[in-house]
Amino acid sequence: MTIPHADIRILVAEDDPTNQYVFTAILRSAGFEPTIVENGLLALEKARAERPQLFLLDMMMPVMDGYETAWRIVQDPLFDGIPIIALTARAMQGDADRTLQAGCDDYLSKPIRRQEFLEKIDFWLEADPSEWMPRRLAMRVPSDRSAA
């Protein structure tokens, strides 16, 4: 059961122009209309303006990397219910764990395989937030620091 993709807003944070093009091409091939930004800070700004249904975050970015961005998304109740998928270089052991610890809900290793990539996106779009949100809420620090 494939959900219609046309009205799904996916926010992609990726600094490499080629990969921006690649992700855009793959997502468009599946019917999505993604928004692409160059770093985490821009992603947060964009997300506040037009609340997306899914975050795709590259971990290695200038200005604000993916770990920091994921952490801020997790702390902000405004983004509750929006899953985060990390894109890692899988360079070192533990990279995947780090993304999960930073608050990402899942991760994909670069280079990505188109099929796997799209399957994972569908999985998270269909996932029930009541099942995965408790983990995120458990990572949230008390409210006086959530604005940080």
Next chain:
Amino acid sequence: MGIEESRRSIRTKLLLTMGGLAVGACLLLGFSTIVQLRGVTLRQTQDSLESLATLTAHNISAGLDFGMPNSVQDALSGLFGVDGVRFAQVHEASGRIFVAMGDPCPVTFEGAPPPGTIVERLPEMLIARTPVRDGTGLVIGTLAIGYSLAETNRLIRTNVLFLLGITLALAAISVFIGHTLGRRLTTPLLGLTEAARRLSLGHFDEPLRIDSNDEVGLLARTFDMMTARLASFRREVERTNQQLEAKVRERTEELRQKNITLELQNERALEASRLKSAFLANVSHELRTPLNGILALSELLQDGLAGDLTDEQRAHISMIHGSGSNLLKLINDILDVSKIEAGRLELRPIEWDILSEIRTIATEMQPLASSRGLELRVQVADGHPVWIDRDRLRQIVVNLLGNAIKFTERGYVEVSASIDAEKERLIVGVLDTGIGIAPEDQRAIFQEFRQVDGSPSRRYGGTGLGLSISLRLAELMGGKLSVDSVLGRGSRFRLTVPAPRVALGQQSGRALSEAA
């Protein structure tokens, strides 16, 4: 405390000895003198009294004989001119008192007059009795004269008091002398004691300064000599100690310097290792980013998402994708080697039915074998969950199977796997009917970038790192990887790694920790 006691003891002894001797001598001498004096005095008094009585008896003879008391009284009254005469009585031969003068007589006389003059001694009085004879020598009465000893006794008492006074004075003098002497004797001894105490506390530099020619002085001088010796010994020991300390300091400093150097080197080594890891991570990331583009875009083209392709274009794109894949594999392998070499590769064992996993791998490899016209035989027993690093074991098996398929032109490839429950280990065998490995090469194939022909071979593809990584991973897991091969006939790789059975009680806990 002990010192005080001994000092008191010596002084007391001296005092007791000297005082006791003096007082004792004095008392002994004094009392013997007094006793003698008393005896002499008494005897003299007695003699005088005797003479006086005899003489007086003669004088009163006529008066008594003729019964003339007045005449007797006259004669007797002269007696009282002598000090001490208390009474005089004249008795007739019958015993009747003829004349009594002075104090009353304290005793009564009975019986006949004594044959001669006798003197009786009472405590306070001498009483002389003498017969009174007439002209013919017939005893006609008795004369008794009482002489008081009060004066004599007083004299003796005075003497005794005088003696006691002298004794007291002597005792006082003895005490004084004893005290002085004692001090003269004990002061240097105390000095010695104090010096010994200071010596025991380590003060060797203060001589006693006791000027005395006696044994105490000798003792003090000997003591000073001993102290001087000790002081010189100590200086010697201190000098040696200082030399030793200096040497120790020197060595310590050398060691410290060496340690600093080592620490610096270690820090540099660690820093280098850290930088290397960081560099590799960065390089890997930097390489993967463009690879992501290459692989993903070639996939898009292959899938016709950018429009239809000619067969030639499709072939080119396929080659681009293949090269990219190889490059990615190479990057992954290099990263693995680096991590293993840096000791940074950590095993992550989980509980897993590894035999099922090996069957899955075989299934996944089936298309590759088929594409080369090879039969892939699978002989894997049914298993149970064991404690093992699934990903790393998978990596080894995939590599061994991939190699077997790659280096076999005809025939078959066989994978077998079982768990030795008793020794708790997994045994995997990968057999092929391929080109085989000459005995002299069987060691070399486990080295980096080596294939059988001795150089990075393009003929068979691959990075030349797979077997090296597999061997290192097997060893890291505590296992072994060995090869048995005949050139031209085929090879058999044998992998054994520990695979502890998961205890029933541990399963849930491990599953939880894995999930976390």
